[in-house]
Amino acid sequence: MLREISATVASINVKGDAVVRVVEVVKSIQGITSMFSLSGRLYRVDQVPGQFRELFILSGYRHPKSSAKQCILSAFDVTNETLNIWTHFLPAVYFAWWFVELAQEHDFVNDPYTWPLLVFTFSSMGYLLASAIAHTFNTMSNKARHIFFFLDYAALSNYSLGAAIAFRAYCFPEVLRNMTFYSDWYVRAAIFNSVGCTVLSCQSRFMAPGKLRKVCRLGAFVIPFSFDVVPLVYRMVFAGDEMLVDRAYMYHTRQLFFAFLAGLLYASHMPERLLPGKFDYVGHSHQLFHIAGVLGNCSQMTAILYDMLDRKDILVREDRLLPWSYTVVTMGVVTMVNLITIFVFSTYLTKDRLKLMSDDKPCNKCH
Ligand SMILES: [Zn+2]
Secondary structure, eight states: OHHHHHHHHHTOOTTSOHHHHHHHHHHHHHHHHHHTOSSOOOBOGGGSOGGGOOTTOOSOBOOTTOOHHHHHHHTTSOOTTHHHHHHHHHHHHHHHHHHHHHHTTSOTTTOGGGHHHHHHHHHHHHHHHHHHHHHHHTTSOHHHHHHHHHHHHHHHHHHHHHHHHHIIIIIOOHHHHHOHHHHHHHHHHHHHHHHHHHHHHHHHTTSOSSHHHHHHHHHHHHHHHHHHHHHHHHHHHTOTTHHHHOTTHHHHHHHHHHHHHHHHHHHHOTTTTTSTTTTSSSSOHHHHHHHHHHHHHHHHHHHHHHHHHHSHHHHHHHTOOOOGGGTHHHHHHHHHHHHHHHHHHHHTOOHHHHHHHOOSOOOOSOO
16 A cells, blocks of 8 residues: 555656645545554445434444444544544543542532532533443444433433532522522422433434424523523623622633534534535534533533632521532432433334334445
């Protein structure tokens, strides 16, 4: 193969069509890349079944019936999923390290005041790991693809609840803290949203591809997260001079900005919509969506930590501490409910239904 490249380079005639020659060199290099592929060859969009295709992504697909070993090895290959895996796996490791550092300063076992932060941190690591797992193993089979993305959705739902618990515990503005009804029902509504989010997003996988499915999938996450941030938006809008001394203010603003950006990237399929096939491996919207989400998550963590540290005296004085039953216990119960929901939806994935849901002829070029 190296000989082929040298021959191709040597044969470039300065007077000839150099562009065509350069394309040939690139093709040779791509050939070498695929020779060293750890997980097998890659496929074009027209070579994989419809349910494995991503909009405007034309190449870099893994085999739709990869083994678990191939899926793991593919994380070290250059495929259209590689950066989707790492953009969530590495932040999960970073958050774990961040938590270990925090645990040296705070007593997460005996101090109930820290439990909302504990719940939030674990729900953040949970969705990052679930997403990395889903992106790694979703090409094992059609059924596995559905189940791994059910897991991904459930973990995101848990994260929306983890954020609501932390916001309620540390971040509410004074006005909303004193509105007993709103304060009391905020977490209860977030529980309802979390379970509803899992149900709706899983159900959307049974819908025909199209705008309605996209709206349901996006709505399943936009609704709980929009609900969660209402107290923060209120606090940002009516902050007044408080923002000058409130060190969490900037980080709350950043997390709102990145959350909006993440939603926009997910919904728009930009930039690959403009240049299909040019961002197959690097820079497509799902990778950017992951990165924007993680940046928002980092800002969120910093803001929550600052609020937890800076507001403790006020919250204790006002007797506004969140009951322990609203933190660890609530998260444990909702996690169980979300897992049961996944199990129920998985039982609907019978052979006949999967066949009905396949929106394309079977892959006859893959092996
Ligand atoms: Zn993803």
